[in-house]
Amino acid sequence: MEKGEGIIMTIIELKNKFIATKQYEPIDANELLDFARQLYLRNELPLGAYRHLVRDLEALGAYKPDDERVEQYSGSIE
Numbered sequence: 001m002e003k004g005e006g007i008i009m010t011i012i013e014l015k016n017k018f019i020a021t022k023q024y025e026p027i028d029a030n031e032l033l034d035f036a037r038q039l040y041l042r043n044e045l046p047l048g049a050y051r052h053l054v055r056d057l058e059a060l061g062a063y064k065p066d067d068e069r070v071e072q073y074s075g076s077i078e
Contacts, residue, residue: 010049011056029062 011032018026018035026032036053039045045053 010053011060014053029057029060033057033062033064 014032014036015026017039018032021035026035033054036045036050036057040047040050
């Protein structure tokens with residue numbers, strides 16, 4: 001097993017669980033990040049695994065809703 005291969009498999013496993021649960025493929029990494037967060041909050045995903053997934057999904061371009069990148073697209077709130 002090469003370095004990082006287990007982490008990639010974790011994302012693949014998350015994607016497969018997403019498909020099995022929702023009956024469709026995730027549109028992007030953000031949708032997988034949201035799904036991982038839901039699993040973590042329901043105690044279906046350990047904290048360590050959640051942290052790895054967040055880091056890896058962010059490396060693929062996912063970002064949290066409170067991220068400053070969201071403000072770029074949402075415009076001024078004032």
